Amino acid sequence: MGANTLAFSAHDDLILLVRDRIEVDALIKHVRQPGDGAVVTFDGCVRNQSHGRATLYLEYEAYESMAFEKMREIAASLHTLFAIDSLAIAHRLGRLEIGETSVFIAVSAPHRKAAFEACRHAIDTLKKTVPIWKKEFFEDGAVWADGELPPVPAATPAAKPAS
Amino acid sequence: MHTRVLFFGKLKEITGAAEQSVELRSGATIADLFERFAHNTPALAPYRSSVVASRNQEFAPWSTVLEHGDEIAFLPPVSGG
Numbered sequence: 414m415g416a417n418t419l420a421f422s423a424h425d426d427l428i429l430l431v432r433d434r435i436e437v438d439a440l441i442k443h444v445r446q447p448g449d450g451a452v453v454t455f456d457g458c459v460r461n462q463s464h465g466r467a468t469l470y471l472e473y474e475a476y477e478s479m480a481f482e483k484m485r486e487i488a489a490s491l492h493t494l495f496a497i498d499s500l501a502i503a504h505r506l507g508r509l510e511i512g513e514t515s516v517f518i519a520v521s522a523p524h525r526k527a528a529f530e531a532c533r534h535a536i537d538t539l540k541k542t543v544p545i546w547k548k549e550f551f552e553d554g555a556v557w558a559d560g561e562l563p564p565v566p567a568a569t570p571a572a573k574p575a576s
Numbered sequence: 577m578h579t580r581v582l583f584f585g586k587l588k589e590i591t592g593a594a595e596q597s598v599e600l601r602s603g604a605t606i607a608d609l610f611e612r613f614a615h616n617t618p619a620l621a622p623y624r625s626s627v628v629a630s631r632n633q634e635f636a637p638w639s640t641v642l643e644h645g646d647e648i649a650f651l652p653p654v655s656g657g
Contacts (some may be wrong), residue, residue, distance in 0.1 A: 557652065
């Protein structure tokens, strides 16, 4: 998919998968409304080393349609769990250089506690459930980063044939 | 029964293709589908325990019975963020 994916969902949340630089100021401005007393942000950026090896750059790929839906689910769940106003979640795909932002989350709320907790919950859940993969490139090769296996719903018992 | 199958990350490199289409017998499960690919590409087999599957963009257990037109993906541990 060449174009960036973008959607406004319920509560005027903003969910994005982008291939260009994440416009963090625009995301903050989007969530910051007159009824808010706090905006908490998380800026996930590309580190210059991994387990002591110097990183050259990263590449992110996604199962884009599913990643987008999982990010929307995170946004929806935040509204049920925390007293927040709105949020923006953006994840970048493709090649990223050291220091660039790979994921950015902004959460606004009338009071700071909900905004802090919701932002933390959003990034923790994203890292466990959103189908995005990071490949780390070094001087002497490349590896897919260790990740987390998402939880899968239990199998429903097979329907018994009518007797 | 026609199924679209997607591979990501390490799995895509092993199979050499991001997307394949397969015909399956009626009643086949996601586990059967993985087994077929692991049979054709033995290097895939060791990843069975460290992969989850999705059916039509929802995480799905291995016992899920496939339906015509399903989009199945095999997903390594996720590492976004």
